[in-house]
Amino acid sequence: MMKDIRVALWVHRDEKRKFRLTDIVPKAIKFFTHSEYTHSAWYINGYLYESTVWKSKSGKNVHGSRKTKWPDDWPMGSFAPEVWLYPINITDNQVAGIQRYCEQSLKDHMPYNFALLVIFLLVMPFRWFWNKIGWVPFSHQVYGEVCSTYVDEAAKLNDLDLLPWLEDSMAVPVDFLSSPELQRTFDPTGKKK
Numbered sequence: 001m002m003k004d005i006r007v008a009l010w011v012h013r014d015e016k017r018k019f020r021l022t023d024i025v026p027k028a029i030k031f032f033t034h035s036e037y038t039h040s041a042w043y044i045n046g047y048l049y050e051s052t053v054w055k056s057k058s059g060k061n062v063h064g065s066r067k068t069k070w071p072d073d074w075p076m077g078s079f080a081p082e083v084w085l086y087p088i089n090i091t092d093n094q095v096a097g098i099q100r101y102c103e104q105s106l107k108d109h110m111p112y113n114f115a116l117l118v119i120f121l122l123v124m125p126f127r128w129f130w131n132k133i134g135w136v137p138f139s140h141q142v143y144g145e146v147c148s149t150y151v152d153e154a155a156k157l158n159d160l161d162l163l164p165w166l167e168d169s170m171a172v173p174v175d176f177l178s179s180p181e182l183q184r185t186f187d188p189t190g191k192k193k
Helices: 021-033 092-107 114-133 147-156 173-178
Strands: 005-011 037-044 047-055 061-069 083-087 182-185
Touching: 005 092, 005 173, 021 037, 037 092, 037 147, 037 173, 047 092, 047 147, 061 092, 083 173, 092 147, 147 173, 173 182
Parallel strands: none
Antiparallel strands: 005 037, 005 083, 037 047, 047 061, 083 182
């Protein structure tokens, strides 16, 4: 039986509230990418797997890989993903491999990579150039991931290249909308129509 798997994309909402440290990442992504899409995650059989920054129940800022039951334990309340994307030609083995990758990142306490985010934001304005020449500065492997590389890496390690035109570590959430391997659904619940 095929598992329910999809890529979820969120739009950052600028709210009238006291500034929080967790707002820095989506605001930076929105500013440098000029896209409203600021977060991506895997949804697999009722759970969201993501690399993110969040405020814990105790009020402490936390970062890294996270698994939450959707929608029961989702901390953002009514902020459901704006877009759900289904892998078109995915096998059961690929789904199982992606889920293993996500579960292993939890066990390994994979951190959110702030250094990679800063490097990426510096490189982003000239991304077209770096992709054209096939080399990205500062793209050597560093420990930890940002949300879009978390999604992309889990797929690539399981022979599913969602973004074949991009160099490693250069994905941003909006890129998944252009993937030839993903099909968009317009149902806000994420169910296929």
